[in-house]
Every structure is written in structure tokens, then in C-alpha cells.
Amino acid sequence: MKQLLSVLVRSLCTLLLVLPLSLHAESNKDPFEGFNRVLFKFNDTADTYVIKPMARGYSAVMPDPLEKGVYRMFDNLGEIRNIANDLLQAKFAQAANDSGRFLVNTTVGLAGFFEVAEPIGLKPNDGEDFGQTLGYWGIAEGPYLVLPILGPSTLRDGPSRYIDSFLNPVNEVDHIPTRNVIHGTSMLSGRAALLKAEKLVSGDKYTFTREVYLQRRAYLVNDGQLEDSFGSEYDDAYDDDFGD
Numbered sequence: 001m002k003q004l005l006s007v008l009v010r011s012l013c014t015l016l017l018v019l020p021l022s023l024h025a026e027s028n029k030d031p032f033e034g035f036n037r038v039l040f041k042f043n044d045t046a047d048t049y050v051i052k053p054m055a056r057g058y059s060a061v062m063p064d065p066l067e068k069g070v071y072r073m074f075d076n077l078g079e080i081r082n083i084a085n086d087l088l089q090a091k092f093a094q095a096a097n098d099s100g101r102f103l104v105n106t107t108v109g110l111a112g113f114f115e116v117a118e119p120i121g122l123k124p125n126d127g128e129d130f131g132q133t134l135g136y137w138g139i140a141e142g143p144y145l146v147l148p149i150l151g152p153s154t155l156r157d158g159p160s161r162y163i164d165s166f167l168n169p170v171n172e173v174d175h176i177p178t179r180n181v182i183h184g185t186s187m188l189s190g191r192a193a194l195l196k197a198e199k200l201v202s203g204d205k206y207t208f209t210r211e212v213y214l215q216r217r218a219y220l221v222n223d224g225q226l227e228d229s230f231g232s233e234y235d236d237a238y239d240d241d242f243g244d
Contacts, residue, residue, distance in 0.1 A: 029144050030210065036146040040206050043151055047191075055191035062192075069113040071193055074186045076105050076112025078127060081167040085128035089136045097122055126220055129164050131157035135221035144210055152213035 030036065059067060079102035086095035101117040101124065109116040118124060134156050135141065142155030150161070165171060170186070173179040201208055219226045 029214065031143050032145065036144065036210075037206055039146040039148060040209070043146065043149060044205070046149065051187070051191055052195075055188050055195060058188040059192040059195065067189070067192065070185070071189045072105075072109075072115055073112040074189055076102065076109070077169055079105075080169060081164050082125070082128045084167050085130060085133045085164075088130075088133045089128065091128075094125060094128075098125070126224070129157075129160060131160035131217070132221050134160060135217075141214070141217065141221075144214065152209055154214075154217070157217065 062070070079098050082098045083095050083102065086092070086098055101122045104117040104120070104122060105112045105115065108114075131154075139156055141157065145153045145155060145158055147153050147158060153161070170179060170182050173182065215226075
């Protein structure tokens with residue numbers, strides 16, 4: 001309860017910070033493009049020479065069933081964030097569904113390694129986070145931002161990642177080397193899942209990435225009421241990667 005109250009207090013502080021900055025920032029979605037492109041180039045270079053090769057190596061040495069199982073385990077941990085933001089958005093039926101998924105997959109599914117909730121009717125959703133919660137309550141996304149290493153974001157979504165970090169149980173691991181290894185494995189698992197999706201990139205990579213990110217976020221905030229061609233194409237690429 002104490003931790004939940006702490007998250008709620010931080011959520012309120014973030015809301016008070018983002019609200020005045022984002023309400024009038026819709027006329028130009030990328031006013032910091034010059035700065036963003038510098039950070040984008042830095043991130044892309046780091047990805048090209050460090051992260052992507054490591055992700056390819058990870059994918060090469062991990063048998064497909066094991067790789068997908070590890071990905072599902074980290075995805076299962078994300079249900080905690082989903083549940084909290086379901087409640088903050090008053091989506092009580094979805095919160096019950098996500099709670100059931102977490103309970104079933106954590107126990108019967110061996111910490112989420114196996115997906116056993118969906119076959120019994122507890123279907124996954126696209127996920128919830130505090131940025132979506134702010135959007136649900138009418139907070140504008142504000143200018144587009146590129147964050148070091150973390151990549152695409154907005155004025156609304158950037159600080160929201162800090163709030164969501166308190167809902168990640170990995171951050172409760174006291175042994176710092178172990179915690180860093182888990183975070184590193186999570187990053188490589190997520191990056192490996194994106195390898196095949198790179199075939200979707202066309203034209204100017206910076207512009208493509210920005211438009212895909214903003215389109216996807218709008219789709220999530222509006223609970224699927226907007227078209228999101230990238231989401232379905234990414235799912236297809238992800239499935240192809242694992243041979244589904």
C-alpha cells in the first residue's frame with residue numbers, strides 16, 4: 001500500500017509538471033527537430049555498433065522456444081504496470097482481465113515463460129502505461145522528443161517512464177549486478193524481437209521513426225479507435241521471427 005501511494009503521489013507531481021507544458025504544444029509536433037536528430041544519430045550509432053550486434057548474437061545462440069519464452073517472461077512483468085494504469089483510467093474490467101493473466105501466467109505459466117492465460121479466455125491487450133493514462137485524462141502529448149538510448153518519446157511520455165519504473169519489480173532487486181543483468185537481458189530480448197521489423201523502415205529513418213511512434217501512441221491512447229498499420233505489421237514480423 002505504501003508503494004502504491006508513493007506511485008500515486010509521483011503520478012500527481014508528473015501530471016502537474018506536464019500539464020502546463022503540453023496544453024499549448026500541439027501546433028508544432030517537433031519543434032526540437034535539430035536537437036532530436038543529433039540524439040537520434042547518437043542512438044542509431046549505438047544501436048548499429050553495439051546493441052544490434054548483441055541482439056543478433058543473443059538471437060543466434062538462443063533456441064527459438066527459449067527466446068520467445070524469455071520475452072514472454074518480461075512481458076508478464078509488464079502486467080503489473082498494465083494493472084496499475086488500468087485502475088488509474090477506471091478500466092476495471094480490463095484490470096480484472098490483466099490481473100487474471102498475471103496470476104495464471106506467473107503460476108501455471110512458470111513466471112510467464114508459457115502463455116497459458118490466453119487459451120482460457122484471458123486475452124492480452126496492447127498494454128497500458130502512465131503516458132497513456134495522462135492521455136486518457138486529456139493531457140496533450142506535447143512536442144516530440146528523442147531520449148538518449150531510450151529513443152522516441154514526447155513531453156508527456158518521457159517523465160511518465162519514471163513513474164512506470166516504480167512498477168517494475170526488477171527495480172526491487174537489491175543486488176545491483178543481478179538487477180543490471182536482468183535489465184540487460186530484457187533490453188536484448190526486446191531488441192531481438194524487433195530485428196525483422198526493420199524491413200518496414202523506408203525513406204528518412206528519423207522521420208519514419210517519429211511518425212510511427214506518434215501514430216502508435218495515438219492508437220494506444222485512443223484504445224484502438226485510430227488506424228495503426230505499423231502495429232499489425234510489427235506483430236506479423238515478430239511472429240515470423242519466431243516461426244509462429
